[in-house]
Amino acid sequence: MTAAATGFPGPRRGSLRGRLASPVLLLLPAGLFLGFIYLLPVIDLVRLSVSGPTWSTFFERVFSVPLYWDSLVRTMQISLTVATLCLLLGYPTALLIRRSSGITQILITAAVILPYFIAILIRTYAWMVLLGRNGPVNKLLTGLGLLSEPAQLLFSRGTVLLGMTAVLLPIMVLSIYSSVSRLDAALPRAAQASGAGPIATFWRIMLPLTLPGMGAGFLLVFVAALGFFITPTLLGGPGDQMFAMHIVQQADFINSEGFLQALAVVLLVITLLFVGVAGHFLGFEFIWGGSKAASPSGKAAGAGAATPRRSLLSGLADRIGWPVLRLLGRLGPAWGRWTVLVLAGAVIATLIVPILVVMVISFSSASYLTFPPPGFSLRWYEKFFSDPNWMDAFRHSAVIAAASAVISVLLGASAAMGIVRSEIRGKSVIMLLLVSPVIVPPVVLGLSLYSLFLRFDLVGSVWGLASAHAIGGIPLVVIIVAAALQGVDRRLEQAAALHGASPLTVFRTVTLPAIAPGLAAAGFFAFLHSFDELVLSLFLSSAQLKTLPLMLWADINYQLNPVLAVVSSLEVLLVVIGLALAGPVLARTRAGA
Amino acid sequence: MVTELASLAEPSSDARMSGAARAQGAIGAGITLRDVVKNYGDFRAADRISLDIRPGEFITLLGPSGSGKTTLLNLIAGFQKLDGGEMLVDGAPIDHVPTHKRGFGMVFQSYALFPTMTVAQNVAFPLRMAGVDRATAERRVAETLEIMRLSEHAAKTPAQMSGGQQQRVAIARAIVRRPRLVLMDEPLSALDRRLRESIQIEIRELHRAIGSTILFVTHDQGEALTMSDRIAVMDAGRIVQIDTPVDIYRHPQNRFVASFVGESNLIEAEIVQRRGAVMALRNRAGYVFEADAGHGIEVGRATVLVRPERIAIADGPGPHAMPVTVTSALFLGEVLRIEARADSGETLLIRCMDAAGRSLPAAGERLHVSWGAADCWVLA
Numbered sequence: 001m002t003a004a005a006t007g008f009p010g011p012r013r014g015s016l017r018g019r020l021a022s023p024v025l026l027l028l029p030a031g032l033f034l035g036f037i038y039l040l041p042v043i044d045l046v047r048l049s050v051s052g053p054t055w056s057t058f059f060e061r062v063f064s065v066p067l068y069w070d071s072l073v074r075t076m077q078i079s080l081t082v083a084t085l086c087l088l089l090g091y092p093t094a095l096l097i098r099r100s101s102g103i104t105q106i107l108i109t110a111a112v113i114l115p116y117f118i119a120i121l122i123r124t125y126a127w128m129v130l131l132g133r134n135g136p137v138n139k140l141l142t143g144l145g146l147l148s149e150p151a152q153l154l155f156s157r158g159t160v161l162l163g164m165t166a167v168l169l170p171i172m173v174l175s176i177y178s179s180v181s182r183l184d185a186a187l188p189r190a191a192q193a194s195g196a197g198p199i200a201t202f203w204r205i206m207l208p209l210t211l212p213g214m215g216a217g218f219l220l221v222f223v224a225a226l227g228f229f230i231t232p233t234l235l236g237g238p239g240d241q242m243f244a245m246h247i248v249q250q251a252d253f254i255n256s257e258g259f260l261q262a263l264a265v266v267l268l269v270i271t272l273l274f275v276g277v278a279g280h281f282l283g284f285e286f287i288w289g290g291s292k293a294a295s296p297s298g299k300a301a302g303a304g305a306a307t308p309r310r311s312l313l314s315g316l317a318d319r320i321g322w323p324v325l326r327l328l329g330r331l332g333p334a335w336g337r338w339t340v341l342v343l344a345g346a347v348i349a350t351l352i353v354p355i356l357v358v359m360v361i362s363f364s365s366a367s368y369l370t371f372p373p374p375g376f377s378l379r380w381y382e383k384f385f386s387d388p389n390w391m392d393a394f395r396h397s398a399v400i401a402a403a404s405a406v407i408s409v410l411l412g413a414s415a416a417m418g419i420v421r422s423e424i425r426g427k428s429v430i431m432l433l434l435v436s437p438v439i440v441p442p443v444v445l446g447l448s449l450y451s452l453f454l455r456f457d458l459v460g461s462v463w464g465l466a467s468a469h470a471i472g473g474i475p476l477v478v479i480i481v482a483a484a485l486q487g488v489d490r491r492l493e494q495a496a497a498l499h500g501a502s503p504l505t506v507f508r509t510v511t512l513p514a515i516a517p518g519l520a521a522a523g524f525f526a527f528l529h530s531f532d533e534l535v536l537s538l539f540l541s542s543a544q545l546k547t548l549p550l551m552l553w554a555d556i557n558y559q560l561n562p563v564l565a566v567v568s569s570l571e572v573l574l575v576v577i578g579l580a581l582a583g584p585v586l587a588r589t590r591a592g593a
Numbered sequence: 594m595v596t597e598l599a600s601l602a603e604p605s606s607d608a609r610m611s612g613a614a615r616a617q618g619a620i621g622a623g624i625t626l627r628d629v630v631k632n633y634g635d636f637r638a639a640d641r642i643s644l645d646i647r648p649g650e651f652i653t654l655l656g657p658s659g660s661g662k663t664t665l666l667n668l669i670a671g672f673q674k675l676d677g678g679e680m681l682v683d684g685a686p687i688d689h690v691p692t693h694k695r696g697f698g699m700v701f702q703s704y705a706l707f708p709t710m711t712v713a714q715n716v717a718f719p720l721r722m723a724g725v726d727r728a729t730a731e732r733r734v735a736e737t738l739e740i741m742r743l744s745e746h747a748a749k750t751p752a753q754m755s756g757g758q759q760q761r762v763a764i765a766r767a768i769v770r771r772p773r774l775v776l777m778d779e780p781l782s783a784l785d786r787r788l789r790e791s792i793q794i795e796i797r798e799l800h801r802a803i804g805s806t807i808l809f810v811t812h813d814q815g816e817a818l819t820m821s822d823r824i825a826v827m828d829a830g831r832i833v834q835i836d837t838p839v840d841i842y843r844h845p846q847n848r849f850v851a852s853f854v855g856e857s858n859l860i861e862a863e864i865v866q867r868r869g870a871v872m873a874l875r876n877r878a879g880y881v882f883e884a885d886a887g888h889g890i891e892v893g894r895a896t897v898l899v900r901p902e903r904i905a906i907a908d909g910p911g912p913h914a915m916p917v918t919v920t921s922a923l924f925l926g927e928v929l930r931i932e933a934r935a936d937s938g939e940t941l942l943i944r945c946m947d948a949a950g951r952s953l954p955a956a957g958e959r960l961h962v963s964w965g966a967a968d969c970w971v972l973a
């Protein structure tokens with residue numbers, strides 16, 4: 001029966017109008033944008049890295065100079081240690097969130113989530129304050145008589161590990177918690193009713209079920225640590241140079257073109273290699289907090305993953321881990337509870353105390369950093385708000401972040417619609433491409449963008465910087481809005497259409513109101529992402545367009561003073577207000593993902 | 594099936610033992626609760642509950658949600674601690690025994706099968722925890738899977754099975770150790786009706802065969818009536834009546850039990866006369882009927898329960914028939930369900946078997962109904 005015969009007008013299959021109505025088109029703007037500003041520069045980066053006399057000239061240099069090779073090995077060691085520490089500390093914290101209830105649970109969750117959204121730069125600065133010569137830790141140790149005089153606690157491998165672990169812990173906790181919270185509460189009970197004690201329940205039931213969450217958290221932390229630049233630069237000594245720091249340093253030398261790109265490509269390839277291997281086992285969904293198990297009917301469930309077989313590795317783990325745990329079990333049930341409580345308590349303290357100390361110091365009356373402050377004063381707030389340099393930077397950051405949020409939301413939300421609502425094949429590949437900027441080390445991204453920005457004269461322009469920040473903002477928007485869209489009952493839209501609403505009216509009256517909170521949250525996080533961004537700005541900004549993080553960065557390296565604490569406190573305030581507004585939405589997308 | 598089941602009953606091969614015989618040689622535990630109290634903040638979920646469960650008995654806790662039945666089950670399982678009273682298993686207190694050392698089996702509403710294990714591994718789990726040697730464990734798992742008709746599914750994971758199959762795996766896991774007590778927490782509520790009925794029968798036969806005491810929790814009164822040796826009806830944290838299904842249905846002790854179990858007509862009436870074991874009552878419509886005196890009520894008003902199926906439709910008006918007006922009538926297959934209103938305004942529910950020549954009355958039609966002394970139950 002043809003359209004004419006039924007009396008209904010309608011586009012024929014394959015007609016231009018029919019194609020234009022397809023939701024696949026919604027992917028186009030984000031695709032073009034990212035293709036131009038993200039994929040092309042990365043490809044150009046790779047091209048430059050092989051532009052030597054022979055393709056491998058620069059790479060041979062990277063691997064033959066002990067400085068870089070040692071740094072590469074060191075970067076791996078540090079990342080591995082940090083990821084392991086995060087796992088060991090993050091697991092009890094996730095368990096504690098799960099076991100607690102009511103106001104306790106809300107407080108612990110807030111203690112984990114709040115730092116997650118505060119800039120790495122500020123959290124690292126807080127550690128510098130905490131461990132500084134006049135900081136509270138030194139004061140405490142000398143006060144207790146453990147130290148005769150304040151010691152240099154900063155600038156060592158220990159502080160790098162501590163700082164990076166503290167900065168990355170929330171990612172681990174949230175990742176593990178998302179897999180713990182999905183568990184049926186009856187499972188541990190079923191194990192107990194079957195005769196399994198607390199330790200057997202943990203080892204045989206909880207651990208295997210939370211393994212995907214642990215794996216995802218470990219990889220996310222490890223990969224993020226590989227590209228870390230800010231924290232090791234500020235907290236490390238000369239012997240703690242990480243690979244990303246070399247790339248930034250080399251960028252200052254004009255004659256290093258090609259070699260510089262080769263350094264970045266090495267870091268990028270290593271990162272992608274780990275993500276690729278992890279994605280093979282965990283499913284690439286781990287990057288955006290989804291899980292392979294979420295689609296039980298999918299091909300993943302049918303192949304291998306669903307048929308538990310005792311591999312050599314798990315057999316070995318069982319041989320060693322189980323007897324050890326049995327021995328620990330003799331300590332009595334109270335020990336297990338206390339282990340969780342003490343470890344999780346320590347974690348929460350490391351996450352929250354630095355932020356609190358910085359906020360207290362911002363009200364200090366002293367002209368240098370000391371804790372506890374000798375008196376209360378608002379002089380540093382006055383100084384911040386009266387200093388035109390700080391105010392200019394604040395204004396620049398706000399404008400850039402707002403522009404970046406607009407770009408991210410427009411492109412990201414339409415791409416999310418395109419993915420969720422179209423029948424396009426290879427959705428997970430497209431999703432992976434859209435979300436991939438979050439795993440690319442910012443240093444690599446910054447370097448690759450620099451030559452593009454030079455060519456189009458975008459260095460130091462507001463829209464240039466806003467667009468660069470949107471590369472990282474779009475994935476955030478896509479993840480949040482896609483989750484919000486999946487929460488919209490398709491039948492509501494169908495019901496509206498059935499009752500005579502045009503597609504546009506359906507979107508305006510049904511879909512948009514349902515995802516509006518998600519859009520608002522996404523906009524806020526895109527804003528925050530840009531507002532906090534430092535590494536890309538280091539490459540792409542100019543002396544005339546200083547942003548707040550750039551000012552902070554310069555001041556931290558030059559001289560630690562309480563104005564920085566003021567900026568930090570204002571940022572914390574911004575995040576708290578934002579989270580309070582976005583909290584309910586966030587809870588739905590994160591825990592329910 | 595019956596012969597397979599018989600092989601399960603280790604102490605005695607007779608699968609059809611009486612309850613008393615079961616009590617002597619069988620594995621079922623006797624459970625005693627004395628003044629058990631459990632509070633959640635200000636809310637008293639279990640309010641001084643006392644209960645004696647006989648060894649090998651199939652007992653059901655029946656009540657609406659929030660009546661405390663799941664709390665009681667969790668207390669017995671050891672998931673929660675008592676706030677007062679005591680709990681004895683075969684005379685020994687178990688308050689301080691942790692769940693995993695109580696040696697009970699349990700079937701959960703959500704099945705709670707371990708998703709990372711196969712069916713066989715799930716069923717083997719309790720044996721593994723008990724330290725049963727590999728060969729014995731394998732044999733017992735195979736036997737149990739055979740009984741639950743799951744043998745061909747042994748290598749599957751729970752996610753690959755239907756709801757009914759998953760529930761049978763959960764039951765297999767609960768009974769594989771031949772526990773003295775099996776706890777079942779609304780195990781059938783997630784299944785469709787037909788499946789529910791077939792698993793009801795399976796559980797009942799299983800109970801006969803293994804001789805374990807079974808404590809079954811449900812809010813479905815039909816399920817409770819068909820499966821239980823005795824039913825404990827719960828309301829607001831208390832057990833309001835504990836009796837056999839027949840007595841619960843026919844002789845409820847109060848309005849709550851009468852209206853929660855089965856459909857009921859609760860008729861307010863005035864006692865007009867008392868003649869030995871029978872008394873005469875008059876309802877608001879002026880209809881005078883007789884009832885077994887039963888309880889000690891002598892004078893004044895009483896509430897009388899008449900089950901809808903005990904009301905007869907008379908051929909026409911008479912001194913022993915009450916005229917009513919039909920408000921709705923439904924044909925349910927084997928029975929007709931008729932709602933009618935007496936002239937005094939009381940509504941009456943009538944169920945009668947479908948029979949040749951009986952037509953479905955239309956709304957507004959006048960009917961004459963009656964019931965005998967044995968059809969009434971005077972509530973205390």
